[in-house]
Amino acid sequence: MDDRPGLPARLFHRWLLRYVPVAALILFASVLVGYGFASQIPAEWLQNPGTTGENPFMPAELTTLSLTINNLGALLVMALGAVSLGAMTVLSLVLNGLLIGVVVGIALKQVSPVVVAALIVPHGLIEVPALLIVAAVGLRFGWQTIQYIRGRTDGLVTGQDLREAGWLLVTAAVLIVIAAYIEANLTLEIASRYTDTNLSGVAADQAAIVSP
Template structure:
C-alpha cells in the first residue's frame, strides 16, 4: 500500500500552507501603504503624457494577449526569488502591493467603492491567487537555499521540489490567462452596470500585476 500523500496534499503542505500566508501579509501591508499614498497622489500621475487613463505600468491596449504577456513576465520576476534568496519575490510583492493600493486610492476619488470593486474583483480573485502561488515558490526556494547555506539541510534542491514547483507555476500561468481574459473582455462591462460614468479613464480599470 502506498502511503505517500497525493500531489495536491504535497503541494498544499510543502508549498502553500506556510508560504502563501507570508506572501499575503507582505502584499496586504504594501497595499495598505500604497492606499495611503494613493490618497495623496493626483489621478493624472497614473497617465502617460498625451493619453487618457493609460497606466504607465500597463500595456497601452488591454487585450487578453497583452495582459497575459505582461503578467507572466511579472510572475517570472517573482519566481526569481528562487535564486535570489527570496529577495526578488519580496520586492515584487511590495511593488505590486504599492501599485494596487495607490491605484485603488486614486480610483476611489473618481468613482464609488462598488464600481472600484467591480473593476478589480472579477479578475483579481483569480490573478491574486496566481501571484501568491508563484510567491510561495520563490519564498520556499529562497528559504531552502538559506537553510542549505547554513548547513541545516543536505540537499539544495530535489527532483520532487522541481516537479512540484513546475505544477504550481503551470497552475499560476493558467490562472493568469483566465484573469487576463476576464479583465480584457468582461471587467468594464461588469463595472458599467453600476454607473453611468465613462470608465475608460478610471485608474482602477488598469489594475494588473505590475511588470518587471
C-alpha cells in the same frame, strides 16, 4: 501499497500552507501603505481615457494576449526569488502591493467603491491567488537556499521540488490566462452597470496592479 499523500496534498503542505500566508501578509501590508500614499497623489495621476499606451506599466492595448504576456512577465520576476534568496519575490510583492494601494486609493477619488470593486474583484479573485502561488515558490526555494548555506540541510533542491514547483507554476499560468480574459472582455461591462462614467482610463490603470 503507496501511503504517500497525493500531489495536491503535497503541494498544499510543502508549498502553500506556510508560504502563501507570508506572501499574503507582505502583499496586504504593502497595499495599506500604498493606499496611505494615495492621499498625497492628485487624482490626475490616473490618465484620461485613450492614453493607455503612455502608461509604462501597461501594454498599448488591453487584450487577453497583452495582459497575459504582461502579467506572466510579472510572475517570472517574482519567481526569481528562487535564485535570489527570496529577495526578488519579496520586492515584487511589495511593489505590487504599493501599486494596488495607490491605484485603488486614487480611483476612489473618481468613482464609487462599488465601481472600483467591479473593476478589480472579478479578475483579481483569480489573479491574486496566481501571484501568491508563484510567491510561495520563490519564498520556499529562497528559504531552502538560506538553510543550505547555513548548513541546516544536506541538499539544495531535489527532483521532487522541481516537479512540484513546475505544477504550481503551470497552475498559476493557467489562472493568469483566465484572469486576463475576464479583465479584457468582462471587466468594463460589469463595472459599467454601476456608473454612467466613461471607465476606459480608470480601467487601464486598474489593470496595472499586477506588473513587473
